[in-house]
Amino acid sequence: MVNAKIIAVCGKGGVGKTSFSALMVKELSKRKGIKIMAIDADPAVGLATALGMQVTKTVDDIRKDIIKRISKGESKAGKDMSAQLDYEIFEALGQREGVALLAIGRPEDEGCFCKVNNLLKDIIRDLAAKFDVVIIDGEAGVEQINRRVMKKVDHLILVSDTSAKAVNVTAAIAHVAADNRAVDFQSMGLVINRVRNAAEVEDIKNRTKLNIFGWMPEDDMIRDYDFRGQPLTAMPETSAMFGVVSSIIKRMDIE
Amino acid sequence: MELVEKAIRDFRTFLADKPCKKIDLPVKPWPAGGPRNIVLGDDVGVELGNPQDTSLACLLWSSDIKAVNDGSITLVGPDLAESAGKSMPFGKVVLVGVEGFNEENIYERCMELDHLRYGIDLDGFMLRAISQHQREWCRISKAALKRGFASGHLAAVLMKMLKNIPYVRSAEIVFLTSSAADIKKLREIVNPVFRLIAAMDKMAGEMDFDCDTCEYDDVCDEAEGLREMRERAMKKAAQKEEQTRG
Numbered sequence: 024m025v026n027a028k029i030i031a032v033c034g035k036g037g038v039g040k041t042s043f044s045a046l047m048v049k050e051l052s053k054r055k056g057i058k059i060m061a062i063d064a065d066p067a068v069g070l071a072t073a074l075g076m077q078v079t080k081t082v083d084d085i086r087k088d089i090i091k092r093i094s095k096g097e098s099k100a101g102k103d104m105s106a107q108l109d110y111e112i113f114e115a116l117g118q119r120e121g122v123a124l125l126a127i128g129r130p131e132d133e134g135c136f137c138k139v140n141n142l143l144k145d146i147i148r149d150l151a152a153k154f155d156v157v158i159i160d161g162e163a164g165v166e167q168i169n170r171r172v173m174k175k176v177d178h179l180i181l182v183s184d185t186s187a188k189a190v191n192v193t194a195a196i197a198h199v200a201a202d203n204r205a206v207d208f209q210s211m212g213l214v215i216n217r218v219r220n221a222a223e224v225e226d227i228k229n230r231t232k233l234n235i236f237g238w239m240p241e242d243d244m245i246r247d248y249d250f251r252g253q254p255l256t257a258m259p260e261t262s263a264m265f266g267v268v269s270s271i272i273k274r275m276d277i278e
Numbered sequence: 279m280e281l282v283e284k285a286i287r288d289f290r291t292f293l294a295d296k297p298c299k300k301i302d303l304p305v306k307p308w309p310a311g312g313p314r315n316i317v318l319g320d321d322v323g324v325e326l327g328n329p330q331d332t333s334l335a336c337l338l339w340s341s342d343i344k345a346v347n348d349g350s351i352t353l354v355g356p357d358l359a360e361s362a363g364k365s366m367p368f369g370k371v372v373l374v375g376v377e378g379f380n381e382e383n384i385y386e387r388c389m390e391l392d393h394l395r396y397g398i399d400l401d402g403f404m405l406r407a408i409s410q411h412q413r414e415w416c417r418i419s420k421a422a423l424k425r426g427f428a429s430g431h432l433a434a435v436l437m438k439m440l441k442n443i444p445y446v447r448s449a450e451i452v453f454l455t456s457s458a459a460d461i462k463k464l465r466e467i468v469n470p471v472f473r474l475i476a477a478m479d480k481m482a483g484e485m486d487f488d489c490d491t492c493e494y495d496d497v498c499d500e501a502e503g504l505r506e507m508r509e510r511a512m513k514k515a516a517q518k519e520e521q522t523r524g
Binding site: 058102103106107109110113114116118119120121122123150152153154155 | 313314315316318319320321329389393396406407408409410413415479
């Protein structure tokens with residue numbers, strides 16, 4: 024089986040992970056015939072807004088529902104439960120122009136429902152394999168990606184703004200990912216967001232050991248679209264941001 | 279089982295009033311889809327049994343091999359090419375003439391036959407199903423429809439799978455795309471069979487052996503062999519408990 028290219032995007036809250044993920048989805052979707060799965064693994068569920076798509080149900084809604092039914096005594100053979108979850112997850116996908124959006128929802132409640140959780144992860148993994156590219160908009164920590172979505176990704180992108188605090192968070196995430204083996208990845212790198220001038224990038228380069236995939240300038244249009252709650256995918260094609268994201272995609276050899 | 283035989287008879291009576299089209303098996307098999315076979319919203323040429331629509335998929339079996347019209351494929355309602363761009367209600371009834379079904383193997387065999395559909399791999403065709411709700415949701419891509427995909431291609435692959443099972447001696451497939459009302463009527467007809475399978479599901483799950491509180495008690499009264507299955511399941515559970523204690 025030809026594996027999908029899986030990209031996980033992590034970083035401190037508020038640095039622009041969701042904006043970057045949405046711009047990547049938009050930019051990749053311009054490639055003809057390419058199928059993209061966007062996974063919103065952030066409990067804030069902001070990717071749907073950024074992509075201008077709707078999700079009616081999250082994976083967590085499905086999970087809770089099935090646990091409730093099992094608790095009531097509804098029994099199911101493994102294959103049937105798996106097929107039902109697969110049906111419900113496919114139904115929950117927002118779908119538009121070669122892009123499917125899956126929202127994971129809020130973190131799990133207390134309690135162990137390993138069978139359901141593992142089945143859900145297996146289904147997400149199998150579904151993801153049907154796409155050419157999978158982009159996971161994550162929380163700050165990579166361990167959440169592993170626990171709630173999947174263990175193996177190809178590219179781990181750490182997004183940071185120019186603040187020292189955010190850059191330090193990327194170092195901490197990189198440590199958990201690489202040294203603690205929280206996720207398996209082939210490449211890991213940094214994307215710096217809201218850059219005002221090249222000197223800031225040079226300065227960060229000197230402060231981080233991470234490979235820099237690219238940087239995005241501070242952009243009033245993104246700020247404006249965010250402020251008005253408009254999808255970033257509706258920004259005019261002439262926006263310089265698409266070019267910036269396109270060059271990052273090329274550099275990472277995702278296409 | 280008489281309960282299933284009766285459902286088959288009722289189903290035949292229901293079909294007798296309907297304009298049925300016999301479908302020939304296509305000369306050339308449809309190519310397999312491969313690992314990236316997924317049909318997303320914008321690619322959909324025809325949708326059958328969308329979750330918002332009515333759908334039903336069911337299996338009926340008979341130990342009378344001749345009660346099933348071997349190799350027959352019937353369509354009630356428009357075929358896919360006539361319905362491009364539409365979402366239609368969907369019914370699928372698979373009838374099989376079987377040998378060697380007994381209380382020991384009936385559940386496993388029903389499950390095996392039911393799960394065959396998950397192995398269907400046709401380019402531009404996608405299937406999702408929930409056995410518990412007897413729902414089946416299919417999507418056919420615009421590209422597949424343009425290349426001539428028809429219900430016969432789906433039937434051909436399913437028929438081949440059925441014929442590969444040694445205990446299946448005859449097989450017949452009926453598709454319904456006519457109306458939601460027809461599918462609802464069909465659900466009424468085959469509902470006793472669903473309840474029978476649900477009762478077997480419950481026994482297999484070993485959740486509850488108390489007949490007084492079981493919602494399928496009436497099914498056990500009606501379907502011969504089911505009580506024996508329950509007793510066997512109870513014995514199995516008791517043995518397991520003894521082993522755990524020991």
